[in-house]
Amino acid sequence: MRSSLRVIPSLAVGQQMADSLLEQARRRFENDRYVALRSLIDDDLAAMLYGHIQRRVEAGNIPQSQSHGMDASLEDFADSLMEHVLKGVQPRVEELCGLKLYPTYSFFRLYRTGSTLRHHRDRPSCEISVSVNLGPKLETPWPLWVSGPQGAKAVELAPGDALLYRGVECEHWRDRFEGEELAQVFLHYVDQDGPYRDYKFDQRPALGMGPHTRGALTEEPGAPKPAPRVSEPEISGTE
């Protein structure tokens, strides 16, 4: 009797491919300390978040950039919606880096013509960082440079794509932006079992709270004190 070909259900093929891509991303992250991720969030969510930033620009309530000398940019720390995204994306980031994480903070930036990002590494709250492109789609890509133990690489991201990187370890930067505008959201986490675990919520009492609440944890009698703050070269911003 002729044996029939074993048909693998398409769902299983999809799962196999997803597992293989996940394994590939994990290995790359472990080896290079960063990995580019295609479509970390879907196009609709990216467009919605970009629209949210645009509405805030129209309302005139986004602070001018105070970090990294990017005079042309607008940015904000812990926007309510972005904090929600920080929490929502966390399980996927944990899967990709193979760690249990605490969220620290979210931060968005709207780059505009003439923006640059100087060479830097991030502060302890950015141990595991994700920079997500929210759009718009650029005619000329504007690469994010990142440097790890295997060398430097220019990473081009489309809306929904992201760079997962170890922000404290990997230097990163951008050259001058010649386009009109580009929105990015930065989602930051620390390893629950790592050296920066005391930076949970960026040392705020909870997600969604402003930077002025850092270190204002309610002290219970006998409770361990929060870790001392290390000096931070920048106020809040990172990419």
Ligand SMILES: [Fe+2]
């Ligand atoms: Fe950064």
